[in-house]
Amino acid sequence: MCGIVGYTGPREAYPIIIKGLHRLEYRGYDSAGVALVNENDGLHVYKKKGRVADLEETLIGANLHSHIGIGHTRWATHGEPSDRNAHPHVSFSGEIAMIHNGIIENYAQIKKELLKKGYTFKSDTDTEVLVNFIDDIKQNNDCTLEEAVRIALRRVVGAYCILLVHKDDPETIIAARKGSPLVIGIGKGEHFLASDASPIIEYTKEVVYVNDYEIAIVKPDELVLKNLGNDKQTPFITKLNMDMAAIEKGGYDHFMLKEIFEQPNTIYDCLRGRLDAENGNIIMSGIQKYAEQIINAPRIIIIACGTSWHAGLVAEYIIEETCRIPVEVEYASEFRYRNPIVHKGDVIIAISQSGETADTLVAIEKAKEQGAIIVGIVNVVGSSIARTSHTGSYTHAGPEIGVASTKAFTAQLAVLTMIALKIGYEKGTLDKERYLYLCKELAAIPEKAELVLKLDDHIKEIALKYKDVPDFLYLGRGYNFPIALEGALKLKEISYIHAEGYPAAEMKHGPIALVTNTLPVVFVATKDAYHGKVVSNMQEIKARKGIVISIITEGDTASPPLSDDVIVLPAADEIVAPMLSVIPLQLLAYHIGVAKGYDVDKPRNLAKSVTVE
Numbered sequence: 001m002c003g004i005v006g007y008t009g010p011r012e013a014y015p016i017i018i019k020g021l022h023r024l025e026y027r028g029y030d031s032a033g034v035a036l037v038n039e040n041d042g043l044h045v046y047k048k049k050g051r052v053a054d055l056e057e058t059l060i061g062a063n064l065h066s067h068i069g070i071g072h073t074r075w076a077t078h079g080e081p082s083d084r085n086a087h088p089h090v091s092f093s094g095e096i097a098m099i100h101n102g103i104i105e106n107y108a109q110i111k112k113e114l115l116k117k118g119y120t121f122k123s124d125t126d127t128e129v130l131v132n133f134i135d136d137i138k139q140n141n142d143c144t145l146e147e148a149v150r151i152a153l154r155r156v157v158g159a160y161c162i163l164l165v166h167k168d169d170p171e172t173i174i175a176a177r178k179g180s181p182l183v184i185g186i187g188k189g190e191h192f193l194a195s196d197a198s199p200i201i202e203y204t205k206e207v208v209y210v211n212d213y214e215i216a217i218v219k220p221d222e223l224v225l226k227n228l229g230n231d232k233q234t235p236f237i238t239k240l241n242m243d244m245a246a247i248e249k250g251g252y253d254h255f256m257l258k259e260i261f262e263q264p265n266t267i268y269d270c271l272r273g274r275l276d277a278e279n280g281n282i283i284m285s286g287i288q289k290y291a292e293q294i295i296n297a298p299r300i301i302i303i304a305c306g307t308s309w310h311a312g313l314v315a316e317y318i319i320e321e322t323c324r325i326p327v328e329v330e331y332a333s334e335f336r337y338r339n340p341i342v343h344k345g346d347v348i349i350a351i352s353q354s355g356e357t358a359d360t361l362v363a364i365e366k367a368k369e370q371g372a373i374i375v376g377i378v379n380v381v382g383s384s385i386a387r388t389s390h391t392g393s394y395t396h397a398g399p400e401i402g403v404a405s406t407k408a409f410t411a412q413l414a415v416l417t418m419i420a421l422k423i424g425y426e427k428g429t430l431d432k433e434r435y436l437y438l439c440k441e442l443a444a445i446p447e448k449a450e451l452v453l454k455l456d457d458h459i460k461e462i463a464l465k466y467k468d469v470p471d472f473l474y475l476g477r478g479y480n481f482p483i484a485l486e487g488a489l490k491l492k493e494i495s496y497i498h499a500e501g502y503p504a505a506e507m508k509h510g511p512i513a514l515v516t517n518t519l520p521v522v523f524v525a526t527k528d529a530y531h532g533k534v535v536s537n538m539q540e541i542k543a544r545k546g547i548v549i550s551i552i553t554e555g556d557t558a559s560p561p562l563s564d565d566v567i568v569l570p571a572a573d574e575i576v577a578p579m580l581s582v583i584p585l586q587l588l589a590y591h592i593g594v595a596k597g598y599d600v601d602k603p604r605n606l607a608k609s610v611t612v613e
């Protein structure tokens with residue numbers, strides 16, 4: 001939610017900031033803005049409702065000379081998307097400009113105090129309140145901006161990553177974070193700041209991940225980190241393991257399509273070096289360290305949101321089957337506010353692509369305090385959830401830029417399957433023969449995913465046939481039930497068509513009332529233990545003249561006669577099949593969204609990294 005970029009150094013700041021904002025636009029695209037400080041004539045702020053490109057257009061021909069700047073792309077929280085609510089916000093005195101990612105929960109109280117002092121506000125944002133609060137402290141205490149920020153942040157409740165510049169200081173950016181991410185790239189005589197590494201990678205591979213409650217004082221040739229008690233902290237420099245190609249479209253029309261097509265490789269990358277199917281070895285050092293605790297865990301609680309929550313549901317089936325450990329899957333946003341019962345020794349698996357989802361982060365912090373062991377399954381290296389977890393495993397799917405999660409989901413499933421097989425085998429609940437067989441089935445998934453992608457043209461034809469219907473129903477049983485949920489979510493977010501996912505058998509307890517001869521019902525019906533039952537459910541839909549689109553396994557002769565459209569997948573064991581059966585659903589949503597003329601990489605109202613609750 002919201003992307004922030006900053007630069008200080010010898011280069012022109014504006015082009016770096018704008019390019020960075022384009023890379024971070026997946027985090028929010030309600031408005032964009034930049035603040036530049038020119039050594040001759042001070043602070044200049046430009047901002048506009050809409051996309052980064054809209055801002056850029058209005059600035060063509062403007063004199064934007066400056067060696068320091070901050071930029072913001074917004075996902076609106078307080079106040080509608082508009083020019084006046086766009087960041088940066090400038091303090092009442094006109095001296096300080098600030099950008100912010102997060103939510104200041106006690107802003108109303110602070111605003112009341114400032115109003116009493118005669119401050120007026122131009123926007124509805126919590127950010128404008130905070131920048132004025134900081135400026136007020138600075139003036140009253142006659143202190144530096146850095147000191148004012150420190151004093152202010154001791155009062156602030158909420159989440160923030162803030163970047164500030166002062167009109168009289170064409171060198172220094174003051175930055176601080178709590179709960180929202182901040183990476184600082186270390187160049188030669190220059191520094192780059194951003195919400196993630198994608199705006200930085202082009203210039204340097206050396207970065208510092210700023211921790212919660214730290215303030216960074218950033219000048220071209222100096223980076224000082226302090227905590228809120230004013231003690232200096234040693235910056236920990238990390239080398240980025242990412243290349244430019246990973247954050248570009250590489251010939252595809254959209255990031256979403258590129259990421260769907262990357263899945264054979266991303267699943268392979270995720271398994272590589274961990275799964276040795278020939279010899280039946282799964283090497284996951286993070287998991288091995290805690291294997292004893294996981295094996296003996298009285299239960300496992302999986303915490304996640306959205307698509308990652310769907311991966312958790314698949315994992316529930318796999319872990320209970322192979323490890324015989326009870327698993328609960330929780331929405332992080334519910335778990336954190338529910339006074340949940342967590343015992344010492346419970347294992348919490350937190351699943352997150354971004355590693356920054358605020359609800360998931362707070363939920364695991366809470367469970368950690370209660371003595372649980374936190375295992376993070378995270379895509380973004382060095383992210384907050386990865387760092388808060390006791391242990392875990394990265395999914396290695398590479399940067400996921402399309403707002404709808406695709407390749408991160410299948411990589412999550414690959415990691416979770418490896419964990420389940422490893423723990424099940426070590427625990428003795430999974431016998432050797434089945435373990436070896438499943439290792440081979442898992443290793444075969446990248447190749448089979450290639451075959452599924454070959455169905456793209458056929459899936460596009462189906463998409464064009466149904467693109468104008470108002471509703472879809474997605475049904476599946478067992479391992480395929482969460483895939484039905486995921487298919488419905490993808491369609492909703494990309495094509496804005498109402499869609500519901502349901503357990504296939506549950507349909508007759510209500511949703512069957514929706515079935516008419518215009519309702520497409522997508523059956524995720526690959527071969528598994530319940531396949532005969534799903535075929536019966538298909539029959540029930542057909543008997544009511546519903547349209548059946550079925551996703552089946554090769555060799556299935558029962559489903560095609562009941563289906564209007566059929567998508568045939570290669571055979572795979574039911575435990576690993578979800579990594580294949582989700583791909584046609586991703587493509588279906590993608591092609592319908594494109595056919596309807598929507599921006600599938602940036603669906604309305606959404607943002608990639610949900611750092612607010």
Ligand code: F6R
Nearest residue numbers: 306307308352353354357404405
């Ligand atoms: C859907 C989607 C979201 C995310 C959810 C959790 O396509 O992308 O539902 O899955 O916001 O995000 P992470 O996995 O980053 O915690």
